[in-house]
Amino acid sequence: MEKQVFKEFLKKKGLKFTKERAVILKEVFSYHGHFDPDELLTKMRKKGLRVSKASIYRTLPLLLESGLIEEVEKIDKHAHYEHTFGHGHHDHMICMKCGKVIELFSDALEGLQEELCKKENFKGIRHVLEIRGYCKKCIGDRKIDIEGRHDRVHPTIFHR
Amino acid sequence: MEKQVFKEFLKKKGLKFTKERAVILKEVFSYHGHFDPDELLTKMRKKGLRVSKASIYRTLPLLLESGLIEEVEKIDKHAHYEHTFGHGHHDHMICMKCGKVIELFSDALEGLQEELCKKENFKGIRHVLEIRGYCKKCIGDRKIDIEGRHDRVHPTIFHR
DNA sequence: ATTGCAACTGAGAATTAGTCTCAATTTTAA
């Protein structure tokens, strides 16, 4: 269970399992999809869970380092995460028109990456793959522009 | 040549090929490796090339959209780019200990991604793959920590 | 149970990266 994983991780680093870290962990694992630090803070505030912005920004890197969450969608100005413990890693396709996020996983893809690492004597720990383009629906909407690459690089809508 | 590509791109969008854009383009294509907007500005200032921060921040997305540069290393708080025109796309492995960047390209990997896109009816335009881990040298340095995942998530050294 | 101390916390100041505003200037198509 994620709480145990986090506790052990912290102990091994000589860090403490505080109330704040516990409640942040719980909140993060109550979500299904992607989230960002500000969302996390706002939602916790609404529920009456009191943690400071600073603690959120301090805890997320620890969760990341412990492998309990991953960073996703590094496109926007701010960070996005999702918890992966118990779900398994996956990568993303992101529509540059409507912001739709398609999750993808492929053993072949993961395997190939491992091979490539081996070839370079590199010990791969984690990775982020994001494919940007246009979803089925948006290809239909605007064929011409798509061929000509004339979209905004950064889509407006991003969360889900 | 990149100048022509950029000119045509701008014309197609109804934008102008200004002196500032020209000099930024030239500077960007004078680099070998990765760079970030602030570096770009500083280096240009040192050379007596006068462009404003605003123009740099306005031009980089255009270069990106035109396909002349790509975004890389989305880890740090700020954007990093490299020019790819005439070099070809590639992905990166980044050492979490020393910051070493290994460039990698694999037809198999690119092909597999295309397949995955097709399966989702997604029109892939570009992608970023970053594998984080430890380079050969750093594996030697600190076997124990590596197994235990006890490194900083964000390495200190990043440019090259 | 008490203690000691390093780690942690919240509040808000500070910093960083990037965006916006607007008056003056430049590009480009006619």
Added chain:
DNA sequence: TTAAAATTGAGACTAATTCTCAGTTGCAAT
């Protein structure tokens, strides 16, 4: 040559994240 539309630079502004520091708290050793 002209004029509209796009662009520019300077600096104000914003958003996201980090830092500071004085007062807590967790926890390992008594």
